[in-house]
Amino acid sequence: MLMQRRLLLAAPFLAVIPRAHAQAPLAVTASFSILADMTRQIGGARVSVSAIVGPDVDSHGFQARPSDASALRDAALVVRNGIGFEPWLDRLLGASRPRGLVVTASEGIAPRTIAGARRAPDPHGWQDLGRAATYVANIETGLIAADPSGAGVYREGASAYRARLAALDAWVRGEIATVPEARRKIITSHDALGYFAEAYGVTFLAPQRMAAHGEPSAAALGALIRQARAERISAIFLENAGSPAILERLAREAGMAVRGRLYADALSAASGPAATYEAMFRHNVTLMVPAMRGNAG
Numbered sequence: 001m002l003m004q005r006r007l008l009l010a011a012p013f014l015a016v017i018p019r020a021h022a023q024a025p026l027a028v029t030a031s032f033s034i035l036a037d038m039t040r041q042i043g044g045a046r047v048s049v050s051a052i053v054g055p056d057v058d059s060h061g062f063q064a065r066p067s068d069a070s071a072l073r074d075a076a077l078v079v080r081n082g083i084g085f086e087p088w089l090d091r092l093l094g095a096s097r098p099r100g101l102v103v104t105a106s107e108g109i110a111p112r113t114i115a116g117a118r119r120a121p122d123p124h125g126w127q128d129l130g131r132a133a134t135y136v137a138n139i140e141t142g143l144i145a146a147d148p149s150g151a152g153v154y155r156e157g158a159s160a161y162r163a164r165l166a167a168l169d170a171w172v173r174g175e176i177a178t179v180p181e182a183r184r185k186i187i188t189s190h191d192a193l194g195y196f197a198e199a200y201g202v203t204f205l206a207p208q209r210m211a212a213h214g215e216p217s218a219a220a221l222g223a224l225i226r227q228a229r230a231e232r233i234s235a236i237f238l239e240n241a242g243s244p245a246i247l248e249r250l251a252r253e254a255g256m257a258v259r260g261r262l263y264a265d266a267l268s269a270a271s272g273p274a275a276t277y278e279a280m281f282r283h284n285v286t287l288m289v290p291a292m293r294g295n296a297g
């Protein structure tokens with residue numbers, strides 16, 4: 001008898017719960033700002049996305065905080081890049097088993113290899129808009145697995161987003177095509193743009209290999225300055241998440257000016273020029289193209 005009364009009392013609340021649940025956005029934790037934006041573009045109002053490594057922060061040297069472990073544990077979906085980009089995240093996932101699913105956004109792309117002594121796979125796959133289509137498909141699959149009743153929303157969001165990225169890819173190719181081939185060279189602070197180089201036919205020279213952080217040797221810096229002079233490259237850029245000291249020193253020693261700040265491994269804050277992944281590409285290419293035209297070639 002008592003049981004029945006309880007059920008009756010509970011019934012009106014039970015009726016409310018499914019609706020309230022359907023309206024609560026899906027909690028997604030992305031490892032860094034670019035994946036968080038991609039997930040928001042696909043999921044729209046149906047998702048609530050936080051990034052562990054926020055705007056303008058270097059993911060490579062990131063130190064996780066205790067609050068990051070709880071953000072991972074409580075997420076319905078965790079989105080990571082993979083290809084060794086987030087060793088700190090792999091450690092966190094080992095320590096705090098997440099309740100939700102984990103999706104690896106880069107799964108299925110053919111990784112390029114970083115040139116140099118350490119022939120490691122390059123994790124910066126998002127720097128090629130073509131490969132980004134695979135990222136979008138993986139995030140879409142993850143969202144649908146974590147929230148099957150939203151499948152229609154995620155499919156529609158992903159398809160519209162892929163179309164925008166394809167249009168952006170065509171725009172980038174058109175812009176780069178306006179620079180004579182011999183002048184398509186840029187010096188930047190770390191090796192994050194290898195996929196961009198491969199996809200769009202631009203050569204990047206970096207004084208610092210991403211596997212070896214810190215100051216490059218005097219010899220390495222000297223070699224780069226000689227190369228910049230010999231090839232008459234004046235397109236020198238800093239990256240938002242890296243240390244500016246090395247590039248500024250290089251530019252000073254070579255008597256050249258730093259041409260601006262590229263966004264490679266992190267977006268800018270919402271008020272900055274690269275608040276979304278698409279804005280990041282437009283910003284970078286808009287700076288690169290006139291700077292490359294200024295190379296003596």
Ligand SMILES: [Zn+2]
Nearest residue numbers: 060192210265
């Ligand atoms: Zn990087």
